[in-house]
Amino acid sequence: xxxxxxxxxxxxxxxxxxxxxxxxxxxxxxxxxxxxxxxxxxxxxxxxxxxxxxxxxxxxxxxxxxxxxxxxxxxxxxxxxxxxxxxxxxxxxxxxxxxxxxxxxxxxxxxxxxxxxxxxxxxxxxxxxxxxxxxxxxxxxx
Amino acid sequence: xxxxxxxxxxxxxxxxxxxxxxxxxxxxxxxxxxxxxxxxxxxxxxxxxxxxxxxxxxxxxxxxxxxxxxxxxxxxxxxxxxxxxxxxxxxxxxxxxxxxxxxxxxxxxxxxxxxxxxxxxxxxxxxxxxxxxxxxxxxxxx
Amino acid sequence: xxxxxxxxxxxxxxxxxxxxxxxxxxxxxxxxxxxxxxxxxxxxxxxxxxxxxxxxxxxxxxxxxxxxxxxxxxxxxxxxxxxxxxxxxxxxxxxxxxxxxxxxxxxxxxxxxxxxxxxxxxxxxxxxxxxxxxxxxxxxxx
Numbered sequence: 001x002x003x004x005x006x007x008x009x010x011x012x013x014x015x016x017x018x019x020x021x022x023x024x025x026x027x028x029x030x031x032x033x034x035x036x037x038x039x040x041x042x043x044x045x046x047x048x049x050x051x052x053x054x055x056x057x058x059x060x061x062x063x064x065x066x067x068x069x070x071x072x073x074x075x076x077x078x079x080x081x082x083x084x085x086x087x088x089x090x091x092x093x094x095x096x097x098x099x100x101x102x103x104x105x106x107x108x109x110x111x112x113x114x115x116x117x118x119x120x121x122x123x124x125x126x127x128x129x130x131x132x133x134x135x136x137x138x139x140x141x142x
Numbered sequence: 143x144x145x146x147x148x149x150x151x152x153x154x155x156x157x158x159x160x161x162x163x164x165x166x167x168x169x170x171x172x173x174x175x176x177x178x179x180x181x182x183x184x185x186x187x188x189x190x191x192x193x194x195x196x197x198x199x200x201x202x203x204x205x206x207x208x209x210x211x212x213x214x215x216x217x218x219x220x221x222x223x224x225x226x227x228x229x230x231x232x233x234x235x236x237x238x239x240x241x242x243x244x245x246x247x248x249x250x251x252x253x254x255x256x257x258x259x260x261x262x263x264x265x266x267x268x269x270x271x272x273x274x275x276x277x278x279x280x281x282x283x284x
Numbered sequence: 285x286x287x288x289x290x291x292x293x294x295x296x297x298x299x300x301x302x303x304x305x306x307x308x309x310x311x312x313x314x315x316x317x318x319x320x321x322x323x324x325x326x327x328x329x330x331x332x333x334x335x336x337x338x339x340x341x342x343x344x345x346x347x348x349x350x351x352x353x354x355x356x357x358x359x360x361x362x363x364x365x366x367x368x369x370x371x372x373x374x375x376x377x378x379x380x381x382x383x384x385x386x387x388x389x390x391x392x393x394x395x396x397x398x399x400x401x402x403x404x405x406x407x408x409x410x411x412x413x414x415x416x417x418x419x420x421x422x423x424x425x426x
Contacts, residue, residue, distance in 0.1 A: 153301075
């Protein structure tokens with residue numbers, strides 16, 4: 001058996017959930033897997049202009065900024081780029097698709113202009129269920 | 143391919159996980175999808191009488207009450223009902239099934255009377271694995 | 285339909301995510317299900333020597349220690365062993381496989397000696413996607 005299509009629900013804007021999404025999607029592209037990421041609730045913050053690069057580790061406030069800075073520096077040293085650049089590269093492969101949740105857009109009062117250009121479309125839960133139906137595995141990162 | 147049956151593990155009592163469960167299940171009912179929700183650990187709080195309507199956003203304590211109140215007000219304005227009413231309506235469609243985790247019931251010292259009447263049964267992990275086996279997709283909201 | 289193989293991504297080191305992993309994997313062993321657990325990010329802490337037994341509930345700091353102590357005592361009374369012993373027993377069944385994420389090992393500066401002997405191997409996301417491809421269901425506990 002092989003995976004041809006993955007679907008993720010990204011419901012958190014934490015740095016670790018963002019990195020899990022990026023690393024799994026990127027690994028998928030190298031294995032010819034098509035990945036669909038549906039960003040909802042807090043996850044939608046990652047698609048806002050500048051949002052991905054502001055993501056912080058989910059830790060108590062006092063430690064969060066320092067720990068996030070440390071892990072980002074460490075990741076840069078081991079060859080990772082900035083989250084926004086990694087997202088851009090993923091979309092440019094043509095195998096990774098970023099979807100924004102329409103219900104969350106309305107709740108947060110956001111418009112298309114608030115989102116990075118790499119977002120493919122703004123869709124509702126019904127469209128996501130269609131995408132999920134066609135995926136071999138559906139993972140929730142929330 | 144199409145989805146006929148979804149299974150969720152709801153392990154959190156946060157407002158956002160509750161809404162993700164409700165919105166996905168509700169969207170499913172309109173597409174003739176049968177959805178099974180297994181509430182475990184903190185998630186079980188959502189099945190306690192009055193529990194779903196008390197769910198709060200997972201945010202730092204100082205902001206949580208205000209932000210939850212704001213998002214609920216916004217949701218009411220865009221046509222959402224109270225969580226308890228939405229759960230009731232979902233179960234009334236006959237397509238959504240609420241299961242309470244028996245291990246958690248015992249750990250928290252709860253009895254059937256503590257739960258809302260919409261709960262279908264109190265089951266263990268083995269029964270959940272059976273339900274999951276028959277589901278096309280299993281999502282964890284925890 | 286039946287489940288022959290499950291794959292979990294464990295991305296949190298909280299006590300509740302650990303217990304959900306253990307209970308589902310243990311239930312699986314009794315039903316002849318093979319379970320693969322891939323520990324990444326904070327989840328990797330659970331594979332460090334002494335790590336599983338230090339896992340705490342994800343709650344505000346002031347309540348966390350007391351609540352964790354209470355739930356552990358309650359679980360012991362209802363027949364649960366210490367997390368480290370449960371993990372050991374699971375691996376000894378031959379049906380449960382513990383995988384450590386290589387990217388996280390590098391980020392956290394860990395070596396094989398820092399991990400419990402029950403860990404089967406240290407693998408990257410590509411190997412995990414292979415494992416996931418062969419699994420009937422993939423669950424994310426993060």
